[in-house]
Amino acid sequence: MIKIERRSFIRNGLAAGIALSAAPTIIHANDDRPVRLGFIGIGGRGTGLLKTAMRLPHVAIKAVCDTHKPNLKTAQNLVVETQGQKPEGYGDHEFSYLDLLKRDDLDGVVIATPWELHIPMTIAAMKAGKYVATEVGPASSVDECWELVNTYEETRAPCMLLENYCYFRYNMAVLNMVRQGLFGEVIHCSCGYGHDLRARIVLGKGTGPKPKGEGDYRSRHNQFRNGDLYPTHGMGPIAQCLNIQRGNRFQHLTSTASKSRGLSKWSKDNLEPGHKRRDISWAQGDIVTTTLKCFNGETVVLTFDTRLPRPMSFMYQVQGTAGMWMQDGDSSSRNKSVIYLDGKSPHHQWEPFNPYQEKFEHPIWKSYLHEAETSGHGGTDFLELREFVSSIRNKTTTSIDAYDAAAWMAIAPLSEASISTGSSPIAFPDFTDGAWMTNKPIFGLV
Amino acid sequence: MIKIERRSFIRNGLAAGIALSAAPTIIHANDDRPVRLGFIGIGGRGTGLLKTAMRLPHVAIKAVCDTHKPNLKTAQNLVVETQGQKPEGYGDHEFSYLDLLKRDDLDGVVIATPWELHIPMTIAAMKAGKYVATEVGPASSVDECWELVNTYEETRAPCMLLENYCYFRYNMAVLNMVRQGLFGEVIHCSCGYGHDLRARIVLGKGTGPKPKGEGDYRSRHNQFRNGDLYPTHGMGPIAQCLNIQRGNRFQHLTSTASKSRGLSKWSKDNLEPGHKRRDISWAQGDIVTTTLKCFNGETVVLTFDTRLPRPMSFMYQVQGTAGMWMQDGDSSSRNKSVIYLDGKSPHHQWEPFNPYQEKFEHPIWKSYLHEAETSGHGGTDFLELREFVSSIRNKTTTSIDAYDAAAWMAIAPLSEASISTGSSPIAFPDFTDGAWMTNKPIFGLV
Numbered sequence: 063m064i065k066i067e068r069r070s071f072i073r074n075g076l077a078a079g080i081a082l083s084a085a086p087t088i089i090h091a092n093d094d095r096p097v098r099l100g101f102i103g104i105g106g107r108g109t110g111l112l113k114t115a116m117r118l119p120h121v122a123i124k125a126v127c128d129t130h131k132p133n134l135k136t137a138q139n140l141v142v143e144t145q146g147q148k149p150e151g152y153g154d155h156e157f158s159y160l161d162l163l164k165r166d167d168l169d170g171v172v173i174a175t176p177w178e179l180h181i182p183m184t185i186a187a188m189k190a191g192k193y194v195a196t197e198v199g200p201a202s203s204v205d206e207c208w209e210l211v212n213t214y215e216e217t218r219a220p221c222m223l224l225e226n227y228c229y230f231r232y233n234m235a236v237l238n239m240v241r242q243g244l245f246g247e248v249i250h251c252s253c254g255y256g257h258d259l260r261a262r263i264v265l266g267k268g269t270g271p272k273p274k275g276e277g278d279y280r281s282r283h284n285q286f287r288n289g290d291l292y293p294t295h296g297m298g299p300i301a302q303c304l305n306i307q308r309g310n311r312f313q314h315l316t317s318t319a320s321k322s323r324g325l326s327k328w329s330k331d332n333l334e335p336g337h338k339r340r341d342i343s344w345a346q347g348d349i350v351t352t353t354l355k356c357f358n359g360e361t362v363v364l365t366f367d368t369r370l371p372r373p374m375s376f377m378y379q380v381q382g383t384a385g386m387w388m389q390d391g392d393s394s395s396r397n398k399s400v401i402y403l404d405g406k407s408p409h410h411q412w413e414p415f416n417p418y419q420e421k422f423e424h425p426i427w428k429s430y431l432h433e434a435e436t437s438g439h440g441g442t443d444f445l446e447l448r449e450f451v452s453s454i455r456n457k458t459t460t461s462i463d464a465y466d467a468a469a470w471m472a473i474a475p476l477s478e479a480s481i482s483t484g485s486s487p488i489a490f491p492d493f494t495d496g497a498w499m500t501n502k503p504i505f506g507l508v
Numbered sequence: 509m510i511k512i513e514r515r516s517f518i519r520n521g522l523a524a525g526i527a528l529s530a531a532p533t534i535i536h537a538n539d540d541r542p543v544r545l546g547f548i549g550i551g552g553r554g555t556g557l558l559k560t561a562m563r564l565p566h567v568a569i570k571a572v573c574d575t576h577k578p579n580l581k582t583a584q585n586l587v588v589e590t591q592g593q594k595p596e597g598y599g600d601h602e603f604s605y606l607d608l609l610k611r612d613d614l615d616g617v618v619i620a621t622p623w624e625l626h627i628p629m630t631i632a633a634m635k636a637g638k639y640v641a642t643e644v645g646p647a648s649s650v651d652e653c654w655e656l657v658n659t660y661e662e663t664r665a666p667c668m669l670l671e672n673y674c675y676f677r678y679n680m681a682v683l684n685m686v687r688q689g690l691f692g693e694v695i696h697c698s699c700g701y702g703h704d705l706r707a708r709i710v711l712g713k714g715t716g717p718k719p720k721g722e723g724d725y726r727s728r729h730n731q732f733r734n735g736d737l738y739p740t741h742g743m744g745p746i747a748q749c750l751n752i753q754r755g756n757r758f759q760h761l762t763s764t765a766s767k768s769r770g771l772s773k774w775s776k777d778n779l780e781p782g783h784k785r786r787d788i789s790w791a792q793g794d795i796v797t798t799t800l801k802c803f804n805g806e807t808v809v810l811t812f813d814t815r816l817p818r819p820m821s822f823m824y825q826v827q828g829t830a831g832m833w834m835q836d837g838d839s840s841s842r843n844k845s846v847i848y849l850d851g852k853s854p855h856h857q858w859e860p861f862n863p864y865q866e867k868f869e870h871p872i873w874k875s876y877l878h879e880a881e882t883s884g885h886g887g888t889d890f891l892e893l894r895e896f897v898s899s900i901r902n903k904t905t906t907s908i909d910a911y912d913a914a915a916w917m918a919i920a921p922l923s924e925a926s927i928s929t930g931s932s933p934i935a936f937p938d939f940t941d942g943a944w945m946t947n948k949p950i951f952g953l954v
Binding site: 246247249250258314316318319320321323324327347348349351353354355358359360361363367370371372373374381382383384385386402403404410411412484485486487 | 692693695696704760762764765766767769770773793794795797799800801804805806807809813816817818819820827828829830831832848849850856857858930931932933
């Protein structure tokens with residue numbers, strides 16, 4: 063009861079001065095209203111996003127922040143080369159990003175820092191009244207996810223989770239097909255993140271303050287946690303197909319972790335005896351399987367698999383009463399996928415997905431095919447940043463919002479809770495406090 | 509304490525007169541000692557097994573039992589045509605099989621009746637001192653599985669679960685590779701039964717007393733149960749790779765069922781209004797996902813999927829610290845599979861499995877390639893019945909025994925228990941009462 067009263071007050075009371083349209087992001091191909099951005103965290107991933115952002119017309123980079131000085135200089139030089147003006151640099155100490163957020167010449171900020179900083183920095187940016195886009199990763203706690211949505215409701219500063227996998231060309235075509243009913247009523251989905259990151263996890267990436275061989279945030283999380291620590295690449299596109307928090311919601315999940323062997327074996331096979339990263343005790347199980355049940359009766363199987371040798375796979379499947387789509391499987395190319403539509407495909411035989419991809423190409427991909435295809439991560443970085451910038455221009459909500467971020471990132475601590483209690487079912491928080499019953503989908507609408 | 513005393517007594521005290529070698533089944537290619545069999549249940553599946561059994565040299569069919577008279581006559585005629593002698597027929601009432609079991613001229617019986625009769629009939633056959641082979645299916649309860657192993661320990665009459673999928677050529681080659689360490693330490697597996705059986709479930713098969721359109725045992729189980737009702741095709745081969753009950757055991761499982769839509773939709777789309785099978789309320793969820801954790805730390809994901817349109821798949825994957833094998837996936841042929849071995853395969857690329865299949869062909873397949881390939885279900889029926897008959901000739905235990913049958917078939921009621929309690933983790937019974945700690949593998953050893 064107390065909670066409801068508090069949140070009602072928040073909803074009706076405060077606002078940080080950003081008047082939002084309820085409409086989803088609208089595409090304006092030739093919009094020339096300038097947008098001024100700041101970047102927090104400009105290591106490998108941040109630099110990629112920075113480059114992509116500068117390909118968008120009329121986007122000016124005003125400030126950059128990184129506590130690792132070489133990153134800061136590289137980013138400043140990059141902006142000078144591309145835009146002719148040097149952005150202000152921040153990074154003297156770990157809270158320098160708060161100084162960046164105080165600037166009054168920023169319309170939005172982009173965050174690409176270590177995992178555990180994404181939500182706290184997003185919250186700080188919202189409190190500073192900025193549009194904010196944050197990279198993906200696991201939440202540290204469910205409380206933190208609540209704080210994210212509470213802060214959004216207090217400030218009304220829109221935040222966007224940069225879940226670029228939602229923008230994969232095949233995922234958007236499949237979403238299009240789901241919405242057109244090609245698969246009938248969706249019943250079951252699978253997804254995951256299968257990526258052999260053993261060297262990366264054990265040694266670190268080396269684009270931050272610690273050189274490669276010293277470990278980094280990903281190493282720490284694998285050393286001290288055991289759950290699905292990277293749920294959003296898999297779950298993002300599937301949550302869109304299932305209208306999660308917009309007519310549907312996750313009801314509960316169970317997670318089960320295998321033993322942990324992959325990282326230790328890799329270290330013993332690849333590092334000299336005496337190497338300080340050779341004998342680490344890793345808490346993280348090699349494979350974590352999470353099964354989620356949705357309010358509308360669908361099930362989703364999510365797999366976290368980055369500590370064993372394997373070709374990359376995102377394990378996407380969407381299965382309904384009228385057919386099924388499956389990405390990956392035994393294909394040698396991870397972009398190959400297959401489809402089976404009841405009564406349309408040859409009886410009980412897969413068809414290649416490519417012809418369907420063309421026929422059901424999502425309108426966003428039709429509009430931006432050329433720009434996207436010449437951009438990073440199969441065009442997804444371009445599309446997500448384009449939508450973020452477009453949200454700023456049009457003062458709309460973002461297409462992947464605080465509620466999405468909270469629900470998808472919360473899978474990490476919820477899966478840890480299940481694993482640590484012997485795969486107990488864990489009830490999924492309703493971060494919308496009931497608004498999911500009436501909310502409508504917002505992603506991929508044009 | 510009471511239980512342990514009772515079971516110790518059983519182990520040391522009673523025996524039904526069959527003196528067993530502790531050795532696994534031994535292959536004698538040209539063994540001509542006659543084996544006399546009876547068949548209980550000779551519908552579609554029973555007839556297939558009967559034909560296969562008669563291909564084995566020096567196997568005589570002495571008695572057949574079916575309550576559906578046309579089945580009985582067809583089987584008797586088949587035996588007369590093939591062996592020149594008419595087997596005695598049983599089937600006047602539902603307990604006629606007990607009369608068949610009283611015969612003193614039968615070395616073994618083969619059971620292929622509706623699912624719920626497999627375990628009770630197997631128990632009756634063991635009590636009659638017969639070797640017994642039973643078709644697969646779900647257990648009705650965990651108690652029934654205990655009764656199965658208790659009866660085996662009382663009677664020492666060996667029973668064999670006819671889990672023919674253990675004998676698939678690729679599964680036996682993969683088992684061979686697992687045992688040779690090609691995948692390193694096995695960490696995670698997946699398996700399942702993906703087979704569009706909508707028409708079959710709604711209408712029944714029509715080879716029993718009820719004509720097609722009236723439903724049958726499979727219809728009943730789908731109407732009144734909700735769990736993984738067909739776990740053994742998926743789990744059998746995987747349990748062999750994981751040494752379940754022989755150095756390892758299932759520790760707990762969670763199951764989650766999706767909503768039930770597939771059968772209702774199929775009925776509405778395919779049956780006339782007023783058809784008495786059109787408006788049945790089906791309890792069984794369309795997709796059931798079960799995750800099992802093993803004592804040695806491995807995880808297994810098992811899927812039950814027979815109520816939605818899809819190409820067939822058994823979803824086999826075996827993943828270890830040194831590589832991964834994956835059957836099926838997006839292949840258009842269900843026999844196509846791929847492999848990735850760390851440091852041997854091209855970096856992060858699947859290889860076709862065929863060359864490995866040839867290199868690591870299981871010795872049993874090398875010995876019986878011709879006979880198997882010209883037999884049913886990809887040769888698996890021939891191989892399983894050959895081993896059953898060989899066990900009888902050599903008075904050995906069977907290669908898939910009462911403990912395997914109990915553990916694999918118990919997944920059905922255990923998954924129902926989990927689903928009915930909101931995906932709660934269910935502890936897995938140890939049907940060996942501790943013997944798994946010292947037992948050695950018995951399957952596929954030559």
